[in-house]
Amino acid sequence: MNHGYSGRLHVTNHNSEWGGCVYITPSQMAITPEITISTVVGQATNPFIHVAEDFASFIGRYSDYFTVRTRSVTTQAEQYLYGLMQSDKRNMERMAEVVPDSDEQSFQNFVSNSPWDARAILNQIGIDADSLFGGDPDTCLIIDETSFIKKGVMSVGVARQWCGRLGKVDNCQVGVFAALACRSHVTLIDTRLYLPKVWINDPERCGNAGVPEEFIVYRKKSEQALDIIKQARNNGIRFNWVGVDGGYGKEPDFLRALDSSKEIFMADVHKDQLIYLENPEPTIPESKSNRGRKPTKLKAQTDPIRVDEWAARQPEDMWQMIPIRETTQGTLYAHMLQERVWVWDGEEEEAHCWHLIVRREIDSPKEIKYSLSNASKEMSIERLAFMQGQRFWVERALQDGKSECGLDEYQIRGWNGWHHHMTLVMMAMLFMLKCRLSNKDEYPLLSCSDIQTLLKHFLPRRDVTVEEVLRQMEVRHRKRQSSIDSARRKRKKKRNGQEDLQS
Numbered sequence: 001m002n003h004g005y006s007g008r009l010h011v012t013n014h015n016s017e018w019g020g021c022v023y024i025t026p027s028q029m030a031i032t033p034e035i036t037i038s039t040v041v042g043q044a045t046n047p048f049i050h051v052a053e054d055f056a057s058f059i060g061r062y063s064d065y066f067t068v069r070t071r072s073v074t075t076q077a078e079q080y081l082y083g084l085m086q087s088d089k090r091n092m093e094r095m096a097e098v099v100p101d102s103d104e105q106s107f108q109n110f111v112s113n114s115p116w117d118a119r120a121i122l123n124q125i126g127i128d129a130d131s132l133f134g135g136d137p138d139t140c141l142i143i144d145e146t147s148f149i150k151k152g153v154m155s156v157g158v159a160r161q162w163c164g165r166l167g168k169v170d171n172c173q174v175g176v177f178a179a180l181a182c183r184s185h186v187t188l189i190d191t192r193l194y195l196p197k198v199w200i201n202d203p204e205r206c207g208n209a210g211v212p213e214e215f216i217v218y219r220k221k222s223e224q225a226l227d228i229i230k231q232a233r234n235n236g237i238r239f240n241w242v243g244v245d246g247g248y249g250k251e252p253d254f255l256r257a258l259d260s261s262k263e264i265f266m267a268d269v270h271k272d273q274l275i276y277l278e279n280p281e282p283t284i285p286e287s288k289s290n291r292g293r294k295p296t297k298l299k300a301q302t303d304p305i306r307v308d309e310w311a312a313r314q315p316e317d318m319w320q321m322i323p324i325r326e327t328t329q330g331t332l333y334a335h336m337l338q339e340r341v342w343v344w345d346g347e348e349e350e351a352h353c354w355h356l357i358v359r360r361e362i363d364s365p366k367e368i369k370y371s372l373s374n375a376s377k378e379m380s381i382e383r384l385a386f387m388q389g390q391r392f393w394v395e396r397a398l399q400d401g402k403s404e405c406g407l408d409e410y411q412i413r414g415w416n417g418w419h420h421h422m423t424l425v426m427m428a429m430l431f432m433l434k435c436r437l438s439n440k441d442e443y444p445l446l447s448c449s450d451i452q453t454l455l456k457h458f459l460p461r462r463d464v465t466v467e468e469v470l471r472q473m474e475v476r477h478r479k480r481q482s483s484i485d486s487a488r489r490k491r492k493k494k495r496n497g498q499e500d501l502q503s
Contacts, residue, residue, distance in 0.1 A: 047439060051451070052458040055081070058431045065121045068114060076110035081428055083107070085455040090406030093475070100462045111424075112417035121423050125430055126180065126189040126237050132437055133182035134238035140181055140266075140387070141232055142243040142394035143225045145194070148173040148408050155413045156209035159196040175422070176224045178232065179394040180239065183325070186393040187433040188401055188426045190231060192224040193418055210415040221247070222254040229263065241375070243391045246270045249372060252345035259352065259374050266357075266373045266387045271308035273370060276342035278302055280351050300344060300351075307370045311337060311358045319360065322382055324389040328445070332389075335360040338381040343372060353377075357384045400448040401425055404432070 059078050066074040079102045083095025092107040133139050147163040149172045156173070163170040174194040179186050199206055200218040219227070225248055232239070241264040248254055249267030258265045280300035287294045319335040326332070337358040344351035354372050361367040371388050373379075401407035405428045410421045432448045439446050 047442075048454050049458075051435070051454045052460070054435070055085075055431055055455060055459070058434070059427070062121060062124065062427065065124065066116050068116050073110055073114050073116060076106060076114070077116075077424065080107055080110060080424055082455075082459050084406045084425065084428055085452055086459055086461065087406075090409035091411045098461055100460050102462075111420045112412055112414055114420075115416075116420070118416075118419040118423040122190050122426065123231070123235050125423075125426050126232060126235050129180045129187050129189050129430060129433070130235075130237045132433065133185060134180070136182045137240055138182050138386075138390075139239045140241050140243055140390055141229065141237070141239040142179045142181055142186075142391055143176065143228065143248060144179070144245060144391075144394040144398065145174055145176045145221060145247070146398050146408075148175070154209075156206075156211060156415050156418055157193050157195050157199060159198050161196055173418075174221070176221050176228065177394070177398065178225075178228045179397045180237065181390055181393040181397075183390075184393065185433060185437060186397045187429045188397050189237070189430075190228045191419075191422050191426075192219075192228060193415070194221055194224065195219070209413065212415070215415075220251075222251045226254065226257055229258075229261075240264065241266055241373075241387055243387070243394070244268065245391065249273075252343075252347075255343075255372070255374075256345070256348070256352075264373070264375050266371055266375075266384075266391070268369060268371050268388075268391065269307065271306065271368070271370060273307045273372070274304035274343075275307055275310065275356060276300065276302055276304050276344060276351060277310075279342050279353070280304070280344050282344060282349065282351065298346070298349070304344075307356060307358070308368070310339075310356075311360075311368065311370070320381060321362070322385040324359075324385055325392070333362060334385065334389075335362060335365075336381055336385050338384055340377060355379065355384055357381075357388050359385065359388060397429070400432075401429055404448045404452040405429055 056078065059081060060074070062077070063072065063074040066072055066077050079099045080095070083092075083099045083102065084090055086098045087095045092104045092111075096102045096104045096107060145164065147165045149163065149165065149170065150158045151171065152158070153171075158171060158173050160169055160171055161174060162168075163172040163174075165172075176192045176194060177188055178190040180189050195206070195211070195215070195218070197218055199211075200216060203216055206216045225244065229242060242258060243266045244254075246268040249269040250273070255265065255267055280302050282298040282300050284297065285295050285299050314337055319337060321333050322336040324332045324334050337356075337360075339356045340353055341356045342351040342353050352374070354374050355377075357371040357373060359369040359371075369388070373384060373387065375384065375387070398407070402409075405425045407422070407425045410418070412418055412421055429448070432451045435451050436446050436448075
């Protein structure tokens with residue numbers, strides 16, 4: 001072997017719009033006795049050799065959205081996205097240590113202060129995702145929320161509220177997200193940051209966090225979900241039903257709004273959801289005497305039953321074993337029940353006749369899921385089971401967003417920063433989806449983790465010289481000392497305040 005070899009071998013792939021280069025590290029040279037022509041050709045024709053160039057080209061297609069007045073911040077967007085893929089910790093300090101020609105202050109300014117329009121990019125992300133599988137009959141829009149644990153009180157929207165990640169009330173932010181899914185292919189396309197009433201009732205606090213005035217209005221999470229669905233329809237995104245979990249399915253006004261908008265839904269509900277086995281025919285009862293006020297409230301003519309009680313009464317031979325989805329270990333089956341039932345919220349003049357779908361896990365029979373759907377009455381139990389099972393993929397999308405793209409690894413307090421970070425993460429996720437789809441025949445097991453690993457290897461990295469390592473250490477030490485000094489000043493100020501009160 002020629003140990004004086006530079007380590008870079010230029011090749012040409014006529015099947016790609018880019019020229020390419022194969023990087024050979026010194027460690028690879030040491031263990032490889034000979035690089036043959038077949039090895040080089042194999043590397044050159046592998047589609048993943050050009051994943052870094054593909055990523056840069058993908059980002060470039062959004063460059064118009066990163067042009068603010070007469071200045072483009074596309075380079076900063078590219079660097080930030082590179083950092084999300086390359087850094088083991090996705091905070092700006094660590095990202096700046098690996099991305100060439102970047103620095104923490106530039107990242108902070110780009111994400112928190114630069115006025116580029118996150119909404120415009122999110123709209124385009126949805127449209128681009130739709131172009132991949134929007135016309136497929138199995139495409140659905142799935143709504144879910146996720147929590148971001150926080151320690152302080154300054155981050156926009158942070159409050160003591162239900163934290164799904166911990167399964168208890170804790171200090172956190174909550175975002176409502178939408179994923180466009182088609183079977184096993186899924187990507188996040190939109191989000192809304194939930195602002196609790198404690199924030200809405202404090203306009204000054206909202207202003208300090210950069211919340212635009214038009215958003216200082218309380219919106220329930222279910223209302224934010226409706227906003228997302230309406231936005232998707234306005235953007236021409238094609239999906240055949242909306243999937244939600246029990247947090248949304250328990251709200252009658254939410255399901256009523258979807259039904260009146262002609263949206264087909266598959267909504268998980270809690271086990272205490274009330275149903276009627278026949279039309280309750282709500283009516284105002286006649287007055288029993290001429291004395292007192294006449295009745296004005298509607299009353300059902302039959303008694304309701306809880307969904308778990310109804311399911312428990314069904315004989316074992318009523319449960320059908322139905323395929324849910326394909327997995328790497330084969331077809332996943334579950335025991336299913338389906339019944340046409342009436343649902344009435346106690347206020348509407350008429351009850352709704354919808355599907356009740358009950359799923360019982362074969363290996364865990366105590367694990368039972370209940371759902372309601374306004375799909376057509378002719379819908380088969382197999383199709384309903386498939387629709388119910390698709391909600392699995394939004395959880396997978398959120399997990400991929402966190403583990404591979406840094407969805408939850410941000411150090412940003414303001415409104416703009418939160419939405420900018422989420423938008424950039426969704427750009428990265430869309431790129432990963434495009435990679436998986438374009439290589440699904442040759443690499444059917446390709447995952448987001450695989451793509452992130454490839455990008456981490458092939459994207460340009462900052463040269464780590466001895467001087468650079470020492471410089472980075474000095475920067476970290478200055479930041480640590482600054483944090484220590486700040487904490488000491490706060491403690492001293494607090495002690496002085498207590499002494500003033502005592503005196």
